[in-house]
Amino acid sequence: DAGVIQSPRHEVTEMGQEVTLRCKPISGHDYLFWYRQTMMRGLELLIYFNNNVPIDDSGMPEDRFSAKMPNASFSTLKIQPSEPRDSAVYFCASRRRDLTNTEAFFGQGTRLTVV
Amino acid sequence: AQSVAQPEDQVNVAEGNPLTVKCTYSVSGNPYLFWYVQYPNRGLQFLLKYITGDNLVKGSYGFEAEFNKSQTSFHLKKPSALVSDSALYFCAVRDPNSGYALNFGKGTSLLVTP
Numbered sequence: 590d591a592g593v594i595q596s597p598r599h600e601v602t603e604m605g606q607e608v609t610l611r612c613k614p615i616s617g618h619d620y621l622f623w624y625r626q627t628m629m630r631g632l633e634l635l636i637y638f639n640n641n642v643p644i645d646d647s648g649m650p651e652d653r654f655s656a657k658m659p660n661a662s663f664s665t666l667k668i669q670p671s672e673p674r675d676s677a678v679y680f681c682a683s684r685r686r687d688l689t690n691t692e693a694f695f696g697q698g699t700r701l702t703v704v
Numbered sequence: 705a706q707s708v709a710q711p712e713d714q715v716n717v718a719e720g721n722p723l724t725v726k727c728t729y730s731v732s733g734n735p736y737l738f739w740y741v742q743y744p745n746r747g748l749q750f751l752l753k754y755i756t757g758d759n760l761v762k763g764s765y766g767f768e769a770e771f772n773k774s775q776t777s778f779h780l781k782k783p784s785a786l787v788s789d790s791a792l793y794f795c796a797v798r799d800p801n802s803g804y805a806l807n808f809g810k811g812t813s814l815l816v817t818p
């Protein structure tokens with residue numbers, strides 16, 4: 590398996606523009622997580638899905654952020670409109686539902702810069 | 705509520721010396737604990753986990769961690785550090801009674817000098 594795949598790896602956009610980050614989880618994984626990493630706040634959970642259904646979106650900072658998972662192999666995180674303070678590395682992770690609580694596998698991340 | 709603390713922003717150690725990266729946690733139930741490592745411009749890589757059983761767990765690259773319930777700690781250790789171990793290390797906790805996501809500490813930067 591190729592692991593969790595995120596695209597793009599880098600995104601530079603102007604303030605006010607819409608940004609869409611993409612994630613393909615590992616095949617067969619039931620859970621998908623979106624995290625944001627910044628120097629100030631570390632790794633923050635934004636939202637997670639179970640079987641394509643959003644379970645907990647309490648970490649989504651504002652209404653400008655939205656996430657979807659239309660099928661088991663694809664998820665998007667959208668920011669509209671983007672602001673400079675959204676600049677961060679966004680990670681997607683997935684894991685399998687398992688009684689032994691398997692670890693989550695992370696993608697390489699998308700480095701977002703909003704200017 | 706669940707939380708995890710990594711009290712050190714940075715740990716410096718000479719190559720060949722033992723290393724310890726500290727982590728304490730606070731959860732309402734029995735915790736599931738994890739360590740991840742992040743190399744520059746890379747995603748997080750799983751190192752090891754404690755779910756139940758033996759308090760000493762062994763993981764990748766010669767790392768191990770000891771679960772100490774009385775001290776609510778899960779420190780990461782390695783008997784002999786390598787320069788290539790230099791990276792950012794994250795402790796994470798999950799309370800099985802409150803969801804399926806991991807709550808991460810702020811990370812500790814490990815620098816191993818030759």
